[in-house]
Every structure is written in structure tokens, then in C-alpha cells.
Amino acid sequence: MRFEILGSLRVIDGSRxxxxxAPKIETVLAALLVESGRFVNKDQLIGELWVSNPPRRASATVHVYISQLRKFLVSAGDIEGRAIVTKPAGYLLKTDxxxxxxxxFHEAVRxxxxxxxxxxxxAALAAFERALSLVRGQVLDGFAEGPILNSFAAWVEEESLQCLEMSVEARLALGRHREVIGLLYxxxxxxxxxxxFYRQxxxxxYRSERQVEALEVYRTAQRVLRAELGLEPCRALRQLHRAILASDRDLDVLMAS
Structure with a gap:
């Protein structure tokens, strides 16, 4: 059995x-997956399902959702119906x-x-591209609202962006800078x-002999950052801007840190 949550949630058993x-049951399964190996108590599940506005019989409804989830997992390959463990501490999804x-995804990034x-x-580029290929979309199609799933979705987005940055860095090191221009725009x-991304x-x-466009990218970054945050570009961006203006020879071999 394989669980996939980097996008719409799905369970795969062989070729099936x-x-x-049911979105609520999907939310319960997603929370148990993210916390796999740890018990998730009923109050945590209520927080994932209804955030700060639970219904009067929320606790009983969670019990019903767990029962329905067990039936779903049986149909998806948990033949003995033992995937979900219930104890006073809460619910745990057995993932042996x-x-x-x-x-x-995490292993590919590492x-x-x-x-x-x-x-x-x-090899680095292949690993980062492998990681990115696993992300099919937003966690639960962007409907993760509770603290567990919201934090997980934020982690996935940040890790994905770092993967994109590092895949560009790998291409730069390989001299394949022209192929990432469209991606970076x-x-x-x-x-x-x-x-x-502006820096890259x-x-x-610049390395593609398009110095004027490189300087225009800096001006765009400067306008956006001033308008949105009231800030000037960061030190690394300013240093690169000065180096481009000076046609610094080091830029031909510069690797962003």
C-alpha cells in the first residue's frame, strides 16, 4: 500500500x-498520515476538521469518521482492518x-x-528533479486549514521552492544557464x-550576454520590494547588481551561495 498526499490524497495498492x-474523512486520513507513528488525539482531529468552529457533537462525529475511514482502508488493501489503532491517547495509523x-520527497531532497x-x-540535479516530480499540487488541493495540515502544506511549499532554487544552481554549475531563463522569469x-529567484x-x-535585461530584472525587484515591503533589495542582490554594472569577470564563474 502506498499513500500519496503531495497533491490530492490517494491510496495505491498495486495497480489499483x-x-x-468525503472531504472530512480525507482530512482525518491526511492528519493521521502527516503524524504517522504518533497518536493524534480527538481534540487535534476536531481542530483539523472544523478549526475553531466545531459542531456540538464533534467528538461523536470524529468517531464516525474513523469508522468510515477504517472501511475505506479495508477496501484499499488493509485486509485485516488493523491500520488504525485506537487508544485513550488517540488514533494512530500503522504504516508498516x-x-x-x-x-x-524528503529523501530525494536530502x-x-x-x-x-x-x-x-x-546527480544533485536528478535528485532535485525527482523530488519536484513527486509534488502533484497543493496538499489536499489547497483545502488544508487545521494546524497540522496547514503547517505540513507550508513545509511542502518551502521545500519545493528550495528544490527549484537548488536545481537552478546545479544547472548553473553545469553551464546550462540558458535553459532556466524562462523558468526563472x-x-x-x-x-x-x-x-x-531575481538573483539567479x-x-x-548576464551569462547569456543579456546585460541590459539583467539590470532591468534588478529594477523590477527594487520596485516590487519597495512597494510591497518598503525595503531595498537584499545585500546579495545589490552586490550582484554592482558586479553586473562593472562587468566583473568573476560573474562568469560565480556560483551563488
């Missing part, structure tokens, strides 16, 4: 794929032998960083407050 049509996309530190850039538009775009444009 199972999804939940199961696969998880978010664990695979390998990518290790390869990058060892200057094995091809899209990323600076989608994440206008993330200065690292300025560098690849």
Missing part, C-alpha cells in the same frame, strides 16, 4: 488507486511496509543537497518577494 469522496510520497555539497551536480512573477535570473541573463 483509491480516493475519498507502506510507501509515502512525502517521505520519498540526496540532492548531499550530491551538491560533493560537487556531483548531475515565471518564478519571479509567481513569487515576487523571493529575492533568490540576473546571473543567467
Amino acid at each position: 488507486q483509491f480516493t475519498l469522496s 511496509g507502506a510507501g509515502f510520497d512525502f517521505q520519498d 540526496r540532492g543537497h548531499a550530491h551538491h555539497q560533493a560537487a556531483a551536480y548531475e 515565471g518564478l519571479t512573477s509567481e513569487y515576487p518577494l523571493r529575492e533568490s 535570473l540576473m546571473l543567467v541573463l
Whole structure:
């Protein structure tokens, strides 16, 4: 059995794929997955299901959802119906032998960083791309509202953005800067407050003999940061801007830290 939560939640058993049509039960399963190996108590589940506005019979409703989830897991491959353990401490999802996309994602990210530190850039790029390929969309299609799932969704987004940054760094180290120009233009538009993407775009444009465009990217970053945050670009961005103005020879081999 394999659980996938980096996007819409689904359970895979061999060639069969199972999804939940009830959002509340899906939320319960997602919370148990994120906290796999630890008990999740009833109050935590109530917080995930209804945040700060639970119904009068919330506790009894959680019990019903757990019962329905057990039936779903049986149909998805938990033949003995023992995947969910119930104790006074709460509920625990037994995951012995199961696969998880978010664990695979975490491991791919770890390998990518290790390869990058060892200057094995091809292997690093492959690992970061593997991690990114596992992210099919927002956790629970963006409907994660409780503290457990909201925090998990924020972690996935931040890790994904770091993967994108590091995959660009790997390509830069391999001299493949031209192929990321379009990607970086899209990323600076989608994440206008993330200065690292501006920095990378300025560098690849300069290395592609497009100095004027690199300087325009800096001016765009400066306008956005002033308008949104009342701040000037960070030190690294300002230093790169000065280096481009001076046509610093070090830019031809500069690796962003």
C-alpha cells in the first residue's frame, strides 16, 4: 500500500488507486498520515476538521469518521482492518511496509543537497528533479486549514521552492544557464518577494550576454520590494547588481551561495 498526499490524497495498492469522496474523512486520513507513528488525539482531529468552529457533537462525529475511514482502508488493501489503532491517547495509523510520497520527497531532497555539497551536480540535479516530480499540487488541493495540515502544506511549499532554487544552481554549475531563463522569469512573477529567484535570473541573463535585461530584472525587484515591503533589495542582490554594472569577470564563474 502506498499513500500519496503531495497533491490530492490517494491510496495505491498495486495497480489499483483509491480516493475519498468525503472531504472530512480525507482530512482525518491526511492528519493521521502527516503524524504517522504518533497518536493524534480527538481534540487535534476536531481542530483539523472544523478549526475553531466545531459542531456540538464533534467528538461523536470524529468517531464516525474513523469508522468510515477504517472501511475505506479495508477496501484499499488493509485486509485485516488493523491500520488504525485506537487508544485513550488517540488514533494512530500503522504504516508498516507502506510507501509515502512525502517521505520519498524528503529523501530525494536530502540526496540532492548531499550530491551538491560533493560537487556531483548531475546527480544533485536528478535528485532535485525527482523530488519536484513527486509534488502533484497543493496538499489536499489547497483545502488544508487545521494546524497540522496547514503547517505540513507550508513545509511542502518551502521545500519545493528550495528544490527549484537548488536545481537552478546545479544547472548553473553545469553551464546550462540558458535553459532556466524562462523558468526563472515565471518564478519571479509567481513569487515576487523571493529575492533568490531575481538573483539567479540576473546571473543567467548576464551569462547569456543579456546585460541590459539583467539590470532591468534588478529594477523590477527594487520596485516590487519597495512597494510591497518598503525595503531595498537584499545585500546579495545589490552586490550582484554592482558586479553586473562593472562587468566583473568573476560573474562568469560565480556560483551563488
